[in-house]
Amino acid sequence: MTGTVVPDRRGRRRQETIEQVLAVAVEVMTEQGAAGLTLGEVARRMGIRPPSLYGYFDGKHALYDALFERGWRALQGVLEQAGAIADGADPLTAWRGGTTALVRWAVEHPAHSALMFWRPVPGFTPSPEAYAPAVALDAESRALLVRLRDAGHLAADVDLDRAYRAWTALVGGVISQQLSNAPGEPFETGAFTTVLPDVMDMWLDHHRANPSAR
């Protein structure tokens, strides 16, 4: 529920502190890895003592939880902005743009991505509330594939569930390889992000209509 409170005068400063805690946590996770987050380090960088953090979060897991949820919400926003969620736009453009924007966001937010796509933190399981936006995005992504098929870009008899699983594997693979093997590289020149167009073509060709032309 973080971030949903009314920003009255009282709560504004509190909200700013919460944002700062999360920002510093991301900083630490980016440097040390997602599992390398410690409340002591966050407090140190903020110039406060570890116990003070408990006024804003119920311990370290609550921090992970907030970042997990915000990450998926951010991805939703990214896909929406790419027109992948709105019904109006051309599905193929939306799919290409959305996939590209998603991968870009992921490699530019490695701390969030590790938390969202892997399970790097022993003992941490996202709460149902934090998981909800991930489920929503899943549904929206599947809906996009339906639109893609209905617009004639995929074969009419395509197995959409199977195609969706393959798509997540492809996208997740590019992200995973880029973050694990060449973490610092920017999206534009990354060893793996640069093959994303190829990968999208592979998926599209494989599921495209008129297979006789293959």
Next chain:
Amino acid sequence: MTGTVVPDRRGRRRQETIEQVLAVAVEVMTEQGAAGLTLGEVARRMGIRPPSLYGYFDGKHALYDALFERGWRALQGVLEQAGAIADGADPLTAWRGGTTALVRWAVEHPAHSALMFWRPVPGFTPSPEAYAPAVALDAESRALLVRLRDAGHLAADVDLDRAYRAWTALVGGVISQQLSNAPGEPFETGAFTTVLPDVMDMWLDHHRANPSAR
């Protein structure tokens, strides 16, 4: 260098203990996640005290290092057995079989895989010796793609480096998704391992010769 000593009568028992330490460590990592390994837990399960472990390994990182190295060596063995390294076999069969065997091994060894494919342990970087088999496998995999091209299964003018990066992304994506989102599922029925044939076809079709037929 673990495992390379001559198995004389003196060292045999020691070697067995080393194997047991590693086996228990894998057990713990499988349950708790790669970063959840603690020497105390390993010692507890072995019925000894944590300091005794230092007679066999120079601390926790040495354990990770040994598992990292053994994992890549095991993968080499898996690919070799699939004929993906030997020069004699049919490249296409070797490539399909090798890729399949590699993914199977990975999902059946989640603790090793996490260590090898992601960077889940803060502060751990594999030593050059542990990294060597990974480099060797990289070279062997690239050599397989060369054979694949020379046998006419790929376009003659294919960008092999780019194709190789795409291949690792695809394979890594299937492994990553399977381990992160459905860890318990067996290879045969996994939600993501079952799309591996599709994914291999995508890659192959994309790089196949006579592109005019596409």
Next chain:
DNA sequence: GTCTATACTACGATAGAC
């Protein structure tokens, strides 16, 4: 609401007795 002080637990690692 924020701090200091502190309790508690656990971990990695070392020293030295047996």
Next chain:
DNA sequence: GTCTATCGTAGTATAGAC
């Protein structure tokens, strides 16, 4: 080679002063 004992550190969390 294994143990006990212990060091040093870190991290989570609570109690209570200000």
